[in-house]
Each structure stands twice: as C-alpha cells, then as structure tokens.
Amino acid sequence: MQIKVNLDKIMLERNITLTELAQRVGITLANLSILKTNKAKAIRFSTLAAICRELQCQPGDLLEFIEE
Amino acid sequence: MSLLGKKSVSSLLEAALKVFWYLIIVILVTTVVLLFIDLFNPGFFKENASFSLSLFGPGMNINIISELIEPPRPALFLLIICIVLSLALAIIYQLRKIFATLADNNPFTIENSKRLRIMGILVIAGSLIYHLIGYVIGLSTVKSLATLDIKDFKFQINFQPDLGMLFMGIVLLILAEIFHRGCHLQEEIDLTV
Numbered sequence: 056m057q058i059k060v061n062l063d064k065i066m067l068e069r070n071i072t073l074t075e076l077a078q079r080v081g082i083t084l085a086n087l088s089i090l091k092t093n094k095a096k097a098i099r100f101s102t103l104a105a106i107c108r109e110l111q112c113q114p115g116d117l118l119e120f121i122e123e
Numbered sequence: 124m125s126l127l128g129k130k131s132v133s134s135l136l137e138a139a140l141k142v143f144w145y146l147i148i149v150i151l152v153t154t155v156v157l158l159f160i161d162l163f164n165p166g167f168f169k170e171n172a173s174f175s176l177s178l179f180g181p182g183m184n185i186n187i188i189s190e191l192i193e194p195p196r197p198a199l200f201l202l203i204i205c206i207v208l209s210l211a212l213a214i215i216y217q218l219r220k221i222f223a224t225l226a227d228n229n230p231f232t233i234e235n236s237k238r239l240r241i242m243g244i245l246v247i248a249g250s251l252i253y254h255l256i257g258y259v260i261g262l263s264t265v266k267s268l269a270t271l272d273i274k275d276f277k278f279q280i281n282f283q284p285d286l287g288m289l290f291m292g293i294v295l296l297i298l299a300e301i302f303h304r305g306c307h308l309q310e311e312i313d314l315t316v
Contacts, residue, residue: 086316096314 059119062091065110080105126225133225140219147215151208158201168197176264192267195260203256210249217242236303243295250288258282 066076077087082102089095090102103114110117125131160167174192178185217238224230258280265278 082316089314090316094314095316096311098316102316 057093057121057123059121060090060093060095061117061119062087062106065112065116066091069110071110076106076109079109127230128228129226131226133222137219137222137226140215140222144212144215144219147208147212151205151212154201154204154208158198158205161196161198161201165196174267176268189271191271195263199256199260203253203260206252206256207249210245210252213245214242214249217245231302231306231309233303233306236299236306239295239299239302243292243299245292246295247289247292250285250292254282254284 066073073087073091074084077084080087080102082105090098103117106117107114127133174189174194176187178187221230221235221238224232224235261280265280268278
C-alpha cells in the first residue's frame, strides 16, 4: 500500500508550472519535484496547506491511497 | 579553516591518507619481494643471524642472545609485516573513501556506515590474526628455549590478545550502527517536503 500524490493532475487542471507553484508555495523546485514524482517520505502540514491554498483544492484531492 | 568541504581539514587529511596509501603500497611490495627471496633462497638473510630475545620493563631492556638456538625464519616476520600492511591498506582505503565524502559535504550515506563497519571488522580480525601469529612464533621460541640445558628454568607462553584493539574494533562497529541510523534519519529529512 502507498500514498500517491496527484500533484501533476491538479497542476494540469489549474494550468500552473512546477516552477511557478514552487515560488508561490515557498519551497524549492527540487523538493516540489520530489513530491510530484512520489519520492517523498513525508509532507509537512504547512507545505500541504500552502499547496492546497495555491491550487484551491483539498488534501484529499492531492493524496490518494492505493492498496497493492 | 573549516572541517568539511573543499580546501578543509577533511580534504587535507584525504590528501595525507593518499600519500600514506602509496607509501604503504611501496613498503608492502618491497616486503613481498623480500618474503619471496627468503622463501626461495633460505640462506639469504641468515648471515650473522643469531637468536635474540628481549625483555622489556620500566627502565630496562634485557637481551638474551644465543648462538646455540636457531633463530626463527625471517619469512615469518616478513609475513606478519605483509599481513599488518595489507590490513592497514584496507583500513586506509575505507578512511579515504569516508574523507572523500566529508570533502564533498555529504557524509551521511549508507556506504559510509558500511565502511565504518568494515573498518571495525578489520581492526578486530587484524588484531586477532596479528596476535595469533605472534603466539605461534612465541610457541616456536619457547620450544627452542626448552632444548637448552638450563636447570630450574621453565618457559611458558600464554595467548594474550590486544584488548585495546578489540575494544576499538567494537567501538567502531557501534559507531557504524549509530551512523547507519543517522543516515536513515537524514534520508527521512531529505525526503520530507
């Protein structure tokens, strides 16, 4: 089982680039890339809140539980 | 001068270890050549060789020299030197790799914890091998001394491993485990967004 991050899907819907989102959220492009490529081991509530604020979405839209 | 990074104490130590590394290789090759000379030409180092036993103590150094007893083959001592130098090379190799990561400002890697573990095992195994060979030489020496007709003298030998080195090896193994856990924590932090 794992948590899948649907960041790319929502970014496409909102028509926003990774660089722009990184700037608006206030984290590095490298860290946002780690999140987008599902390599992240954890996400801070502050980061999650900032992404949700900028993308106008809920945490549940970003994160998806997949049973293997 | 900083401890980590380029042009730091770590990079200086890495350079020093590199010099040591090549120096030990030269000495090791020379020792191996001498070892083969002694193995294939047994009389080569035997001129003026006599049995000598030294007893050390505070403020004294007693030498027992005898022409009657056959001295141990130089090959034995050369073999010990070869083993010690090989172990030193293996330890310096691991140290060089660790210092290279320190110079690159990236010391918390799983590889470094493995290197520390290898160093710990090498120190423990090396110390035991070194002292076992010393014990074997001691046994042959005691055997030679027993052939002498000395009344009221009894020669004994006990195996005495270097507890200090064993302790150092165990400390290295514990440090390796701590480092291993540290690496996992570092990975967690690196992959926390």
